Amino acid sequence: MILTVTLNTALDITYRVRSLRPHTSHRVGEVTERPGGKGLNVARVLAALGHEVTVTGFTGGDTGRTVQDRLTAVPGLVDALVPVSGPTRRTIAIMDERSGDTTQLNEPGPTVTPAEWSAFQEAYEDLVPSVSAVALCGSLPPVPVGAYAGLIRTAKAAGVPVLLDTSGEALRRGVAARPDILKPNTDELAELTGSHEPLRATQDARRRGALAVVASLGKEGLLATTPEGRWRATPPTAVHGNPTGAGDSVVAGLLSALAEQLPWPDRLSRAVALSAATVLSPVAGEFDRDTYEEWVPRVAVTGEVSAA
């Protein structure tokens, strides 16, 4: 069982319109809805890969109920979201059919009371001992900014490996609690370390506390700096498509292979293949299974193992 944490859950709604023109009225051609927030996306990919996965975080109001209904419909996925009194936020992506561009509207998340935050921490402490890995994903709602650091310490105290995928101050505070894997993209890594040179930045991020750092370099694949060695994993060809969810697929690939106790090169090739299969999928945030299976053996992983 893998546990993913999404403190800022959402219901992601996509509207297709001919062309968005401010201050006019539009008939929406097509509406799609799905649970959103990075940890829920990671969980869906893990479940599709055949893993048992538990999701936790917050849920509230009618939107939260909708999110939970959708999650429990996914085979292999267990809903352990914790109730809050405020409503789970919606995000609306308005896709302009003419230009292909998207306009995004993000509702504010619910407030989280100190009592609700305590209830979440207790639920999390109860879940952690029985899982093989934990992923802490996405931005923080209004909870203490050191929230991720506390959750990382809880996992480590239970001997469960923990991956952190966030940004800004939540990342800065979280990394100091020594997560097993940090998964930043190049912007997040540069913001954390001040360096735009990936190798130097991943090394710096390890000095700040992360045991291993897997930086996603976009089309160029992944760069991993770990206690076992340093690797670069690149897709066989450059992929073009919708990058939505590609980062979440990297996290799912790393966790999936970690849960199977595979060595780093296998974790990285799985993550790169999943990410590419997500970019190439016609449905945003989903992955194309054929592409994934075909690409895993074709990902080039080069690097060096650390001296024992």
Add this chain to the structure above:
Amino acid sequence: MILTVTLNTALDITYRVRSLRPHTSHRVGEVTERPGGKGLNVARVLAALGHEVTVTGFTGGDTGRTVQDRLTAVPGLVDALVPVSGPTRRTIAIMDERSGDTTQLNEPGPTVTPAEWSAFQEAYEDLVPSVSAVALCGSLPPVPVGAYAGLIRTAKAAGVPVLLDTSGEALRRGVAARPDILKPNTDELAELTGSHEPLRATQDARRRGALAVVASLGKEGLLATTPEGRWRATPPTAVHGNPTGAGDSVVAGLLSALAEQLPWPDRLSRAVALSAATVLSPVAGEFDRDTYEEWVPRVAVTGEVSAA
């Protein structure tokens, strides 16, 4: 008990944003939600006036459940919506704080199967005999275009007065079934009759089947052409504000006074005062009770009673 019918129910969501800029991302500052669709608005005003009111129409999916939760929280309002398998539509109004303008996104309504339409007709037939008046409000979802004509005939067969407030083909087909009151605005009346001259147009609408026609002339108040006589009702001063829901308040005022068996001039002064109190309310679609009570005796009603 008054019955309002809303075949195209909705959840009306309003987002406040600084300024809507296509193809960018926006944080929504404030979210408000309420049940929408003309008949539900009319019912809310009637309930606020102290009437017992039953609402029917269609409800489906998570959005329908939210609409129903909100409705049952209104004192005096009874939810008799009929389930459909598709989800109730949402409408999103994006209010631009800088310009004050609104951008509207309307989801398509659910499809209604022949079996669902039959189930609604049966529920309606069961409700009608126990009510004092029926209002049929708003546009039609994909049901037979003669839907309103059938519902009017059912009410008339039960001896219950029925008001029709719709537009386009639904209005054209509905009026032929001889509703007791037709409540068009000037555009709807012109589309129905071809005449932009209100007095001529209301007379023409009566010839097409309506027993009484109450045309809303915007700031100029109401013009009523009825079997009992002809009246014009005008507010004491011109009002400036948000016209959202003003037409629904006219319907609520007419029904409320009809249920109390008040004569036409009293029905009209109530409708005009309610409409003005809605335009002047700081909250779109609600009415200001003090303005309403103060204005009822100040509405000027002039006209002539028909020769017996």
